[in-house]
Amino acid sequence: MTGIATFPRLPGRRVGASGGLTDRLLLSDVHLRRSGPADPVRHVAAESLVEHLARLGPRPLGGPGLVDLVQGSGLLGHGGAHVPAAVKWRALAAGDGPLTLVANAAESEPVAGKDGTLLRQRPHLVLDGLALAAEALGAQRAVVWLHGDDDGGRRAVRTALEERRRTGAREPVKIVSGPVHYLAGESSAVARGVLGGPALPSTRRPARGPHRPRTLVHNVETLARLALLARDRPPTSTRLLSVLGADRVVVEVEAATTFARLLAELGWDSRPQAVLLGGYGGLWAPWDRLADLPLAESALRSEGLTLGAGVVIPLAEGACGLRVTADLVRYLASMSARQCGPCAFGLPALADSARALAEGRGHDDLVQRLLDDAGLVEGRGACHHPDGATRLVASALATFEADVAAHVAGRACPARADHPLPGVDGAGTVPVAVRR
Amino acid sequence: MSRAPAGRLRLRVDPVACEGIGLCAHVADRVVALDRWGYPIVDGDLDAGAAVRAARRAVRACPRRALWLEPADQRR
Numbered sequence: 001m002t003g004i005a006t007f008p009r010l011p012g013r014r015v016g017a018s019g020g021l022t023d024r025l026l027l028s029d030v031h032l033r034r035s036g037p038a039d040p041v042r043h044v045a046a047e048s049l050v051e052h053l054a055r056l057g058p059r060p061l062g063g064p065g066l067v068d069l070v071q072g073s074g075l076l077g078h079g080g081a082h083v084p085a086a087v088k089w090r091a092l093a094a095g096d097g098p099l100t101l102v103a104n105a106a107e108s109e110p111v112a113g114k115d116g117t118l119l120r121q122r123p124h125l126v127l128d129g130l131a132l133a134a135e136a137l138g139a140q141r142a143v144v145w146l147h148g149d150d151d152g153g154r155r156a157v158r159t160a161l162e163e164r165r166r167t168g169a170r171e172p173v174k175i176v177s178g179p180v181h182y183l184a185g186e187s188s189a190v191a192r193g194v195l196g197g198p199a200l201p202s203t204r205r206p207a208r209g210p211h212r213p214r215t216l217v218h219n220v221e222t223l224a225r226l227a228l229l230a231r232d233r234p235p236t237s238t239r240l241l242s243v244l245g246a247d248r249v250v251v252e253v254e255a256a257t258t259f260a261r262l263l264a265e266l267g268w269d270s271r272p273q274a275v276l277l278g279g280y281g282g283l284w285a286p287w288d289r290l291a292d293l294p295l296a297e298s299a300l301r302s303e304g305l306t307l308g309a310g311v312v313i314p315l316a317e318g319a320c321g322l323r324v325t326a327d328l329v330r331y332l333a334s335m336s337a338r339q340c341g342p343c344a345f346g347l348p349a350l351a352d353s354a355r356a357l358a359e360g361r362g363h364d365d366l367v368q369r370l371l372d373d374a375g376l377v378e379g380r381g382a383c384h385h386p387d388g389a390t391r392l393v394a395s396a397l398a399t400f401e402a403d404v405a406a407h408v409a410g411r412a413c414p415a416r417a418d419h420p421l422p423g424v425d426g427a428g429t430v431p432v433a434v435r436r
Numbered sequence: 437m438s439r440a441p442a443g444r445l446r447l448r449v450d451p452v453a454c455e456g457i458g459l460c461a462h463v464a465d466r467v468v469a470l471d472r473w474g475y476p477i478v479d480g481d482l483d484a485g486a487a488v489r490a491a492r493r494a495v496r497a498c499p500r501r502a503l504w505l506e507p508a509d510q511r512r
């Protein structure tokens with residue numbers, strides 16, 4: 001493997017630190033195991049309740065004022081879609097059934113680890129946000145939702161809840177472990193899962209009957225930011241990122257930091273050809289376009305880009321972007337819940353075409369077929385899983401345009417290096433997702 | 437998102453409930469097309485009385501009850 005940097009100066013130091021003018025979310029940047037839950041290579045002690053209270057003072061109570069605060073602050077969701085929290089809060093008014101508030105810690109992108117890291121380092125900040133929102137919205141139940149294999153995350157929450165109970169806090173928070181598959185963190189799947197149904201995506205259909213149970217799902221980082229907001233702390237100017245080089249790291253970075261500076265500070269010793277933004281269901285952007293852009297979501301949005309839930313996967317020079325893309329589309333196809341026809345049939349079709357292109361079995365029609373199939377699948381699932389795959393394909397065709405031309409013309413693939421990725425390393429080792 | 441005129445309807449499909457049986461396209465090909473795997477494509481607001489009538493036929497025909505009509509200005 002060439003050109004893939006290590007991150008020698010981690011953990012324990014900060015990237016793009018600006019002197020502590022605002023609150024930060026993480027205690028320290030961390031090296032994670034290459035795949036799986038966000039367990040750090042070297043243990044970082046969680047912030048205790050005593051430390052948490054010393055830092056921030058007692059938690060205020062959540063009341064109607066918080067609704068205005070959320071509205072006025074423009075707090076965005078941090079699970080990937082960046083939906084304003086106020087939009088979700090307003091949507092609740094459509095019903096009057098019992099409300100379950102969910103802190104969603106089931107990040108499913110194989111490289112993502114920022115939510116798990118936040119939960120392990122500052123569980124009380126997340127639980128504060130959950131309790132505040134539950135109080136402000138009059139929820140009957142509050143739940144922390146985790147992947148079934150996230151033992152470290154579960155331990156962190158359980159320990160924190162015990163600390164809080166010992167101080168007499170009356171917060172009826174339950175820990176619920178979902179399945180391990182890729183879609184177990186999708187918000188409609190979470191909503192069904194916490195109500196006792198299968199944790200699979202569903203379509204929002206016209207409500208049948210009054211008093212139906214309602215569920216509000218917030219990402220754990222969103223809740224941590226809410227907890228700071230409710231204490232009148234200035235909004236953090238940072239972004240939590242999960243970055244994959246030779247190692248997987250989670251860092252907290254000033255949002256004004258450019259991609260070039262991020263990779264330089266992480267010890268990336270050569271220039272990548274492109275970066276996969278947002279994870280396997282994300283999109284490619286060429287390095288020339290990204291290098292001087294800041295990591296702030298607003299800046300990326302105005303360029304038609306997004307970092308989703310903050311996953312950054314640089315592609316080394318010498319690796320074949322089309323081959324990596326073919327692997328990723330196959331992975332996404334395997335992770336379909338196979339509930340919706342366009343996803344169940346469309347993603348394998350996309351994966352086959354992407355594979356044919358990457359292996360030089362392409363012909364002139366193949367690129368058009370990829371675009372046509374992507375157009376056919378886009379927006380036609382119950383959730384946005386298929387849209388992630390179509391966006392990935394479309395961005396790959398644009399980003400690796402020169403490679404596409406070479407592959408279609410049947411010239412040898414210029415790739416000199418493999419680019420192994422967690423969950424898709426080696427042929428045929430992709431775990432099988434749920435079956436219907 | 438463009439805002440549709442008041443009162444205009446939109447045909448929707450629940451892709452989880454849909455099994456690609458295809459009766460909808462059979463009775464209402466004016467408003468439903470099938471993709472190459474046999475699943476309905478119901479894009480677009482219904483702009484005329486005949487389209488709305490066709491959409492209602494499609495809703496009634498579906499053995500999986502996967503289709504419904506909703507106001508076109510409703511947030512998805």
